[in-house]
Amino acid sequence: MTTETLATPDPTIDPAAEPGDRPLTVTQRRRRPRILAHVGLILVAVVMLYPLLWMVTSSLRPNDQIFTHPGLFVDTFDLSHYPDGWNALSKPFGSYLLNSVVVVLGSVVGNLVSCSMAAYAFARLKFRAKTVAFAAMLLTIMLPVHVLIIPQYVLFAQLGWINTYLPLIVPKLLATDAFFVFLMVQFVRGIPRELDEAARIDGAGHARIFLQVILPLMVPALATTTIFTFIWTWNDFFSQLIFVTDPDLYTVPVALRQFIDAQSQSDFGALFAMSVVSLVPVFLVFLFGQRFLLRGIATTGGK
Amino acid sequence: MSAIGELRTLRRTGRGRLSPAQKEAEAKERRRDSRAALVFLAPWLVGLFGITVGPVLASLYLAFTDYNLLQDPNFVGLENVQRMLGDERLGRSLAATLTYVVVSVPIQLVVALALAYLLDRGIRGLAFYRSVLYLPSLLGASVAIAVLWRLVFGGEGLVNAFLGLFGITGPAWVAEPETALGTLIVLHVWTFGAPMVIFLAGLRQIPRQYYDAAATDGANRWQQLRSITLPLLSPIIFFNLVLGLIGTFQSFTQAYIVSNGSGGPTDSTLFFSLYLYQEGFAGFRMGYASALAWLLLLIIGAFTALNFWASKYWVFYDD
Structure with missing residues (x-):
């Protein structure tokens, strides 16, 4: 994990709410004009976004202008980098995008199914050694992937899974992204137990309570899981680099890496163009799923 | 509460004191739940032992070998x-x-x-x-x-x-x-x-x-x-x-x-x-x-x- 965080969906705080939602208090009413704060924030925002915007504009410039123009204004639009980059590797870039989509979809489905099942057990069932199991689950969140990767590689090699997507997807089906188990446990704990009891009185077993009562109510947690799994899998380079070495099966990150080698160091425009293409899905998910992202990440609740 | 907070609490709260009747009810519920828990936790358990705990132990063993992927590992001590x-x-x-x-x-x-x-x-x-x-x-x-x-x-x-x-x-x-x-x-x-x-x-x-x-x-x-x-x-x-x-x-x-x-x-x-x-x-x-x-x-x-x-x-x- 990089800067990912262990989040807790807490219904009492809504990170997406505006400050105006909160009743104003003495300190706030006394606030002075905040021009300075805005100037500072806008400066920071510009610095933060500048490299991204420069990447987009550079993908539209003729190659000989890219590094001589630090500005963002484009006068000669050159769209040719996109088709050039798309066809620069042994396969069209679309096929790498498709490969990534397959891995991402498999990972999302795997995480949704396996993590929600485990979360139900931890949040609602009583069983032997539950404390130990729960502690083990929490500890695996913090375990570095590197202590696992070599034996896993040996295991998957023996199973004949190298150069398939199974090493990337099967672990998700086995709830090894314990972070999401934890996120869902926190969420399920917030669902009133009376609903379970009512269903039980009506004769429902655990399978039905899980499927018909809990799952529909934990849709926000499932959405958060979907979005984070999407982004982290889409960006994941380390395991895809290790398990996928057949160029036909390359996913987007590995293909992009290939680009640096394959491109004679002159066609930077094409490199920029495909970098932009590879970030578009993440950007779209950010745009439409922001609320769930913030909810997931923000309500960590400390302590 | 964050994962870190959970670990703190787990460490501090032992099993609370319960009356015999409560204990009996608890044991009954646990018996009923245990089988369901095994089903719900099955994927996680396979993952925990198969691709987490197992590999952690395997890598500890491999750390004391000259394994090179092609030949069987030889134990080489330190x-x-x-x-x-x-x-x-x-x-x-x-x-x-x-x-x-x-x-x-x-x-x-x-x-x-x-x-x-x-x-x-x-x-x-x-x-x-x-x-x-x-x-x-x-x-x-x-x-x-x-x-x-x-x-x-x-x-x-x-x-x-x-x-x-x-x-x-x-x-x-x-x-x-x-x-x-x-x-x-x-x-x-x-x-x-x-x-x-x-x-x-x-x-x-x-x-x-x-x-x-x-x-x-x-x-x-x-x-x-x-x-x-x-x-x-x-x-x-x-x-x-x-x-x-x-x-x-x-x-x-x-x-x-x-x-x-x-x-x-x-x-x-x-x-x-x-x-x-x-x-x-x-x-x-x-x-x-x-x-x-x-x-x-x-x-x-x-x-x-x-x-x-x-x-x-x-x-x-x-x-």
Whole structure:
């Protein structure tokens, strides 16, 4: 994990709410004009976004202008980098995008199914050694992937899974992204137990309570899981680099890496163009799923 | 409550005292639930033992072998440890990784906290600023951004083009041993949005009455920050610090792409995980790489333990 965080969906705080939602208090009413704060924030925002915007504009410039123009204004639009980059590797870039989509979809489905099942057990069932199991689950969140990767590689090699997507997807089906188990446990704990009891009185077993009562109510947690799994899998380079070495099966990150080698160091425009293409899905998910992202990440609740 | 908080609570709460009747009811419920739990936890259990605990133990064994993927592993005792002691690249790799972690994590957290504090003071356009500042942390781990960094900090890159406007000829930042690691630290700081959002949520949970009371007593902004905000936010600072350290120790993609897999120039960006990758998956010295993996685990464990120990002196839990 990089800067990912262990989040807790807490219904009492809504990170997406505006400050105006909160009743104003003495300190706030006394606030002075905040021009300075805005100037500072806008400066920071510009610095933060500048490299991204420069990447987009550079993908539209003729190659000989890219590094001589630090500005963002484009006068000669050159769209040719996109088709050039798309066809620069042994396969069209679309096929790498498709490969990534397959891995991402498999990972999302795997995480949704396996993590929600485990979360139900931890949040609602009583069983032997539950404390130990729960502690083990929490500890695996913090375990570095590197202590696992070599034996896993040996295991998957023996199973004949190298150069398939199974090493990337099967672990998700086995709830090894314990972070999401934890996120869902926190969420399920917030669902009133009376609903379970009512269903039980009506004769429902655990399978039905899980499927018909809990799952529909934990849709926000499932959405958060979907979005984070999407982004982290889409960006994941380390395991895809290790398990996928057949160029036909390359996913987007590995293909992009290939680009640096394959491109004679002159066609930077094409490199920029495909970098932009590879970030578009993440950007779209950010745009439409922001609320769930913030909810997931923000309500960590400390302590 | 965060995962760290959960672990604290688990440690403190033992089994509560129950009356015999309650115990009986509890035992009955547990019997009924146990079979269901086994079904619900089946995938997780297979994963835990099959691809987590099993591999952890296997890598511990491999760390004492000369395994090279092609031949069966031979037990070689402490040979890998001996090799580590004389491994100059390992020394440079540790230096690069520790510098990266120790410099970039605190800077990132201070920036994140400062901006969260600024945004929490009831500023207009909060949602806009938050989105803009958060976006880089989602993209930062990608290959595309690492590629971008290579070009922004290249000899003829964006940074030098700007410096050129002022008549300054900048170095090829990513190609100089003195500056290459610095560009990766800048990249890490650039992704401060994630901890910032967590800080922001934490700041919102601090009751406004505390500030009002302090203001009534004549405390200025600075005193309020020191006596209210920071103590009440300390569990979240601690949480971000622990996870930041654990995550940053494992950084790979940025260094791999910026140095094109070499960790250069002169091993100045040879992150630990990159060295491990080179040894294990490029050199097929899987035994040695396993030993390296365990060294990383021990270092991260030591840092985390140190953090938990130190937290007694500065983290404030009001429970």
